[in-house]
Amino acid sequence: MTRAIMVQGAGSNVGKSMLVAGLCRHFAQRGLRVRPFKPQNMSNNAAVTADGGEIGRAQALQAMACGVEPMIDMNPVLLKPETDTGSQVIVQGKRLATVRARDYARLKPQLLGACIESYRRLAGGADLIIIEGAGSPAEINLRAGDIANMGFAEAADVPVVLAGDIDRGGVIAQLVGTHAVLSPADAGRIKAFLVNKFRGDVTLFDDGMTEIADRTGWAPLGVVPWFDQASRLPAEDILDIRSARRDGGFRIAVPRLNRIANFDDLDPLSNDPGLSVEIVKAGDPLPVCDLVLIPGSKTTIADLEAFRAAGWDIDLAAHVRRGGHVLGICGGYQMLGRSIADPLGLEGPARTVPGLGHLDVETTMAPTKHLARVAARDIASGTPVRGYEIHLGETAGPDTAHAWLSRDGHAVGAASADGRVRGCYLHGLFNGDAFRAAYLARLGAQGTAFDYGAGVEATLDTLADHLAGCLDLDALHALAGPVRA
Known part of the structure; x- marks a missing residue:
């Protein structure tokens, strides 16, 4: 019974x-x-x-x-x-x-x-x-x-x-x-x-x-x-994710979006002893760091407007000029493009807004939600990448030719010509230890290999x-x- x-x-x-x-x-x-x-x-x-x-x-x-x-x-x-x-x-x-x-x-x-x-x-x-x-x-x-x-x-x-x-x-x-x-x-x-x-x-x-x-x-x-x-357990509320500041190490800054979504991408990073992760609240500038990670958003256009209102667009441009790296996941990926169009008003009034312009791609919102578990491959290292997609919208443009992930032989995501700015729709990609270590090593991080899944268990x-x-x-x-x- x-x-x-x-x-x-x-x-x-x-x-x-x-x-x-x-x-x-x-x-x-x-x-x-x-x-x-x-x-x-x-x-x-x-x-x-x-x-x-x-x-x-x-x-x-x-x-x-x-x-x-x-x-x-x-x-x-x-x-x-x-x-x-x-x-x-x-x-x-x-x-x-x-x-x-x-x-x-x-x-x-x-x-x-x-x-x-x-x-x-x-x-x-x-x-x-x-x-x-x-x-x-x-x-x-x-x-x-x-x-x-x-x-x-x-x-x-x-x-x-x-x-x-x-x-x-x-x-x-x-x-x-x-x-x-x-x-x-x-x-x-x-x-x-x-x-x-x-x-x-x-x-x-x-x-x-x-x-x-x-x-x-x-x-x-x-x-x-x-x-x-x-x-050490995956957090459901962004309030439960603490900034993990450590002396030295590879520094990651994460702007805390108003409608941040699917931020489990941050869990393996904040638990990595080789990394320093700072959750940046509105009103504080993006700090000097190695990587700015723009997470997912439930309302991308509204969060993009708030991103600009916080002055983070200026901070991000300075970070890119200094040669820093940027990764946008899902809504963050959409924000990094040249424009976001919402012709059906799925997130509010029907409109098209300029993006941050660091990737040569454009996003159009559409009513069909993409929901899928995904098995892909990191093109540079050949390591497997597993995660999931959960988003509205289609993203296309010249920088998709610089895709850094591959799924069933098809390009996934986009990157700038110099590879310093990247984006994709794949959540959970950092749960994989081999990919996380390979990706961060390419950005200059040292000693970031640890078994995240075993740690959760x-x-x-x-x-x-x-x-x-x-x-x-x-x-x-x-x-x-x-x-x-």
């Missing part, structure tokens, strides 16, 4: 995704067929499944923790913010519509059906499903029609564990306050709680755990000490051990309820 448990948070960014990844790895190590599930995610950092669908990057990591391929059913609803008030809605891997936040509620009944369908389909091949909530159930203004937290838990009849974050302070108020504002039925669905991100001697919070248990009636599962290795093992050492995971497993048909 398949069982399920849901991990919700007393607030956003309390560490739910990491907790679920660690739980998935722990129970998979016990020999269970474990699957992650998140009914609704909101992120512009997506992964492409083998069947060409989109899910949240966190669910792809959780699938890795389970030792299985990511599937669209692991995250049936993905919201990809395009503006402050509107998002693209991905349902079971495919784009459904772009809607304003105030109109999204009308879709929720339809979306709940898709969530339940995916959940039950996923259960067909699992012993245990570990479900991740989104945001917090304490946002009771969103309870009507909810599909992310208690609305889904009620519809699927799933017991809940609530996680609080002590690092931000006020964790007793987080958890007890959540109990106070929930309806009796929703509060009763929560069976246990845990406290995450504790720094120092956890026994100092023994009285705090007792207070929370007494005031809520929920069972305490334990206190999770701060996990120092969290930065080892960190997941360490995370599983970390949780097993501080939480009552037998009790958590016993709380899991049956998946009902």
